[in-house]
Amino acid sequence: MMPARTSSPVHPVENEAEATLIRRIRNGERELFYELVKPYERRVYAATYAILRNEADAEDAAQEAVLKAFKNFRQFREEARFSTWLIQIAVNEARMRRRREHPDVMEPLADQRDEDGSYVPRDFADWREIPSETLERKEVREKLIEALATLGEKYREVFVLRDVQQLSIDETAKALGISIASVKTRLLRARLMLRDLLAPGFGGSWTSRLSFQKGNKPW
């Protein structure tokens, strides 16, 4: 019926230019580190923001993560992608801060449910339009970010690593220290919950104000 989304391929390095940068930094040109990080700034920030849900905290955590990556660069093994390694540091930094600053925050009730329990979609609004241009609109971006922020922590973290950061299932499991089966279960639930939250808007009230590009389904 439709082509499936494929998992992102695992490359030792993103490209030749990055490999050269890594080699030069290892050989002592440490001032080039920012050039190595720059292409991933947005992803680092997205990871910390998705967890901390606060712009100032997210920026501070992102800076701290990059600094830690810089100081521990010798520990980076080139079997992994640099971006994955960096994102993992960012996620750890954000999680550590959240626990340090909000140790008494309880998980939402939904998180306590049995992960194996099936999730029944609540909304069946027809949402066939592909909103390829909608992300140009700030209000839409805000809706998406707000919806993600309502998910419980364990769903949000898996979803952010897998679908926002495009890590593989395996990388996500390693980054969070959970099993592949747990990643898949949480990911399914996170996606379905977000669909329930957003489908009514995209399928109904928002579409009259948004310019969707019709007939273009990349997946």
Add this chain to the structure above:
Amino acid sequence: MVVGCEDVWREVSNYVDGELDPSLRVAMDAHIAGCRKCRAVLEGTGNIVELYGDERLYELPVGFSQRMRARLEENMPRQRGTAWGWMVAFAAAVLAVGTFAIANSAAVVQSALRSPHAQPGVHVPPEMMVVVADGGKTFHVQGCRFIHDKTVRSMPAEQAMKEGYTPCIRCMKKYLNATALWIPAPVLLDAHGLRGNHSAGE
């Protein structure tokens, strides 16, 4: 294989990720083709994956990159003995030697007056701004009525003298060697046959 709605909802994430067994995928496709609800769930889930995977979703705060870079630089240890450091040091040394050589060559030019018959200036304030014409031999104060060349350059007197220009005997007469002898200007002009025949482009 026959699948129901609950099977689709349980496997929809794997479907989108392309991690389904082929036979299950065919069965799901068959079910979805005839089930509006499951089609809505599948397409909506695909849209979620598509939207959140778009890098435009998160905007960096204004100035984020500059602050990030500054924070890194604050924590950057001073480099010693790197190839880059040595290159910078070498470039600085070359620059210093070059500047010295240029200064020396300018001093040589200073001794070669553009007019061997003219009198060099004495006690000319070096920072005084004067004007010269490229093809001329003398320098003038701005506004000297004996400047006839329209294309003049402005520069400090010190620079003009380094380039071999000599003082205009009209507007700069108090700085001429002859002034030390208290020769009246008109006499000096007549002696050089220059009265009324002077221009910056001489």
